Amino acid sequence: MRNRIPTGIIAVAASTAALIAFAAPAQAAPATAHHATVTANGHAASPAFGGSGLLSYGGGTVVTTPHVYIVYWGSQWGSSSITNDPSGEAALQLSFFNHAYGSGDTYFTSQTQYCQGVAIGTTQCGSSGTHVGHPSASPVAGTWLDSASAAPNKPSATQLAAEARRGASHFAVSGDNVQIIVDSPHGVVPSGFKTQYCAYHDLTTASTGGDVPWTNMPYVTDAGAACGSNFIPASGGISGTTEGVTIVGGHEYAETLTDPQAGSGWLDAAGYETGDKCAWISSGQGASAVITMNGANFAVQSEFSNNFNNGAGNCVTFYSSATNQH
Amino acid sequence: MSTRSRLAVTATATLTLAALALAGGCGSARHTAVSDPPSGLPACHAPEAPVLPHTAGSLSETDSGAYCLAAGRLLDVFLTAPGGSAPATRWSRISTADTSVVGYGSAGVLTPPVDVTAGVFKAVHHGVTTLSSTLPNGTVWRVTIVVQ
Numbered sequence: 001m002r003n004r005i006p007t008g009i010i011a012v013a014a015s016t017a018a019l020i021a022f023a024a025p026a027q028a029a030p031a032t033a034h035h036a037t038v039t040a041n042g043h044a045a046s047p048a049f050g051g052s053g054l055l056s057y058g059g060g061t062v063v064t065t066p067h068v069y070i071v072y073w074g075s076q077w078g079s080s081s082i083t084n085d086p087s088g089e090a091a092l093q094l095s096f097f098n099h100a101y102g103s104g105d106t107y108f109t110s111q112t113q114y115c116q117g118v119a120i121g122t123t124q125c126g127s128s129g130t131h132v133g134h135p136s137a138s139p140v141a142g143t144w145l146d147s148a149s150a151a152p153n154k155p156s157a158t159q160l161a162a163e164a165r166r167g168a169s170h171f172a173v174s175g176d177n178v179q180i181i182v183d184s185p186h187g188v189v190p191s192g193f194k195t196q197y198c199a200y201h202d203l204t205t206a207s208t209g210g211d212v213p214w215t216n217m218p219y220v221t222d223a224g225a226a227c228g229s230n231f232i233p234a235s236g237g238i239s240g241t242t243e244g245v246t247i248v249g250g251h252e253y254a255e256t257l258t259d260p261q262a263g264s265g266w267l268d269a270a271g272y273e274t275g276d277k278c279a280w281i282s283s284g285q286g287a288s289a290v291i292t293m294n295g296a297n298f299a300v301q302s303e304f305s306n307n308f309n310n311g312a313g314n315c316v317t318f319y320s321s322a323t324n325q326h
Numbered sequence: 327m328s329t330r331s332r333l334a335v336t337a338t339a340t341l342t343l344a345a346l347a348l349a350g351g352c353g354s355a356r357h358t359a360v361s362d363p364p365s366g367l368p369a370c371h372a373p374e375a376p377v378l379p380h381t382a383g384s385l386s387e388t389d390s391g392a393y394c395l396a397a398g399r400l401l402d403v404f405l406t407a408p409g410g411s412a413p414a415t416r417w418s419r420i421s422t423a424d425t426s427v428v429g430y431g432s433a434g435v436l437t438p439p440v441d442v443t444a445g446v447f448k449a450v451h452h453g454v455t456t457l458s459s460t461l462p463n464g465t466v467w468r469v470t471i472v473v474q
Contacts, residue, residue: 050419051419052419157377157378157379158379161379191377192377192378194439195404195406195439195442196377196378196384196402196404196436196438196439196442196444197377197378197404197436197437197438197439197442197444198436198437198438198439199436199437200378200379200435200436200437201435201436202379202380202435223439225440226439226440226441227437227439227440228440231440248437251437252437255435259432259435262432262435263431263432263435267432269430270419270430270433270445271430271431271432271433271445271446272433273432273435275437276433276436276437276438276444279437279438280414280438280440282413282414
């Protein structure tokens with residue numbers, strides 16, 4: 001159910017009916033699928049994956065049929081269409097998610113090994129449980145330019161969550177398969193952005209009582225190098241300036257897939273989720289890279305794969321199967 | 327979050343719990359409210375206002391001393407590597423010395439900035455423990471958490 005308001009320059013062609021999740025673990029993409037291009041960068045070597053050990057199941061839900069709804073919050077974006085987006089973040093973010101589907105996406109496939117409905121503490125789902133879904137078409141189910149009023153210059157977590165609920169109400173959606181991404185406009189600095197975080201995901205409750213997983217997605221390029229600008233040497237036509245948009249966006253999306261209730265899904269013993277364990281790796285296994293999804297290139301960080309190296313676990317940017325990942 | 331004065335974090339900041347107790351829980355200068363917990367626990371300060379949803383307070387690398395946290399509440403911690411550090415220099419994962427007093431919360435909800443190490447901790451049971459982290463050069467950050 002969608003009450004999408006076109007944003008002028010952005011058209012969303014996702015079809016909810018086409019969003020069919022695979023049920024099997026390790027949804028194998030063909031070996032001929034576009035391959036991740038690992039690009040080492042000039043940063044000094046950083047340590048291996050963070051956190052503590054493998055991810056384990058906490059008893060909550062995972063996202064089995066991803067539906068992404070993007071809310072452009074505030075009249076600063078523009079009144080009837082997006083006219084104030086100096087870095088082109090809105091179009092890049094939308095393109096990123098619009099390419100994250102099917103066999104042409106061998107990046108988010110690493111998360112389909114995780115599942116719900118198994119014993120708490122499980123680290124390998126195998127064929128048990130219900131797995132994280134990998135859509136066969138774009139997971140983007142709607143966009144909304146909420147320009148009724150200006151977003152606050154420094155919105156609080158409470159205000160951001162309220163905007164996520166407005167988005168859920170606008171789209172008339174709720175549930176753990178929904179992800180509302182609240183995009184703050186250029187110049188708006190949510191409390192803690194740039195210095196404590198680049199983005200985060202959380203859970204709120206819709207007016208109808210259902211879960212609303214949501215993401216606080218600030219205007220990432222406003223943070224510059226702190227949130228990923230030029231983290232990877234630009235290649236494949238991508239802009240170094242905007243690398244953080246997809247690095248951070250992919251991090252939060254993967255974490256929402258595996259822990260939509262923000263604390264009861266797949267975490268390690270130190271409370272790290274899949275993206276945190278692999279954040280800002282600049283060389284070696286799991287180094288951030290430029291990948292190709294369905295013919296388009298994007299900068300991404302790696303995500304954590306429990307079944308890498310026969311269950312030893314590590315960070316990967318390419319995942320075709322449990323025995324073909326790196 | 328208010329701007330925090332940058333305090334040099336050195337190995338001398340690795341105060342022991344006993345020393346903290348003797349010093350009456352001497353926190354960083356920006357924290358003025360000191361409470362006297364019941365049942366013999368050391369005095370402690372309230373942490374800075376929280377950054378993340380659902381948390382009760384926040385600490386940074388400029389903080390030292392003893393901080394109060396009510397049982398069941400969450401605390402977020404953000405440690406920023408010193409300016410001018412070599413690329414990829416970061417504080418290590420923030421550890422709790424006694425998970426029966428302060429356990430690990432869900433820190434993975436956020437993407438930290440490149441030079442920031444983040445952690446979320448949950449006050450589990452009345453008592454005292456420490457949170458700590460180190461820089462590659464051996465500098466240690468450590469605070470005491472008093473769970474009331």
